[in-house]
Amino acid sequence: MLRKLIPAVERKFGWKLDHNRYLVVGNAFSKFSVFLFTSGNRPPVCIAKAACNEAATEKCRNEYLVLKFLIGSPIKNIRSAEPMGTLHVSDQLFFLQEYVESDLLLGDLPLHRRAFIGRQFSIAVDHLSQIYDSTKKPQSVDSRSYSKCFQHGDFWLGNLGVRRNHLVLYDLEFSRILGTPLYDLLHFGIYYFRVLSNIGTYRITRPTTDSSSRSTDHRTLTLQADDIHTVFGSVNRYSEVMYAAIFAYISNCHIDHADALSLLLRFIGRDRSVENLPDNWESGIEPTYQIWRKKWSGS
């Protein structure tokens, strides 16, 4: 397939690509990306994204449409890849996009879980407030204090880069042009905690022919009820940083506390699929919210 993809891309753009150089990356949800290079030791010029089934193709298509939206309605200090068209090669549909080089925020992650960096929450709040201001609809939702706005949908450290004071957004397949505010910040906070929990869980093991013990990856990627409790439902150092970020965001975006709390409860109860969430999960959230609200409004 690569023998046909590279000439097809060359014909489309008039480029001279290196036929012996490529990188195929298997992504989550049955998608994969092919990085294409010109000759010489240069970064890739183009990424061809494709999917292994129909559901994954829809995700790729959604990302492509969102990239077109972001190019048409640019957001200050936010950068994303430029969409470069689609190609059919041997019955496989490829969505082409520019390769944007950046420093991944994930690379700044501390190597010990107790030493997390609150500075990254400030970066997230600043940029998400900017996104809300630039993309919010004029009319508010059901006479509430917020409007629909652009939502990345998978706003975590691994999908964020920094390049020349711009935040670079990657992997926009879960994005919504008419999403809800606060969603991305809550997603950022809860997945930051999940990533911290996964520090040091990818181990080297001796190669074995026994397939049951072969995997070296011991990370937990799905959200757990304990994550929700630690980040939103109990008083600790992490929830303090999380709630400080929430309050800064709603202050920047002029969202009132009642709406913020309802968005938070909706995020946990409806938007996220959390394993083993107990029936009374809501009981811990509101008191914690009020404790930190009192502290931050009093200080």
Place this chain on the structure above:
Amino acid sequence: MTSKPVLIGFIFGSSPIIYTDSSATPEDLIIQLDTAFNVHDSDTIVLGVRMNVIGNLVGHIGTKIPGMKNHAGGLELICRTLSRHGLRVVGEVACLPSLDNPRFFFPTRDHSSHMMLLRTFLLPRRYSLGLWARVLLRTYIFITSMLRSPNYLYQGLFLQVRKC
């Protein structure tokens, strides 16, 4: 000293067998490999080969010593063994992080895509590695950046093999 490659499965061909513990499904893996390899026909099979990195390295040094050429291990040994059985290796793709959990595929002869993969994808994701894996990754990147064609360092290879 020679490496002892372990043939772990046929990917394409008449009897497809794939892993059960990979994050990618077998179907995903087939499509990704099909993309990486240029040709896939009935005369071609793809072998997943787990390499012994230390053995490869020693084998590689062995080829630099006069009179030790026949003691070379790794990929060279596999190619010679296959050719004795009327088979020819027509395509080679290395994979990372491991053969059992392959996610990244690149040509074995292309050093730049290998370095880009290490610096752009794997280095920022080092947080999930344990202490020894972090030390190993740093050492691996250091050694790899010093070498021009470090194809004997790969732990997992997919070989496209055709009848001569």
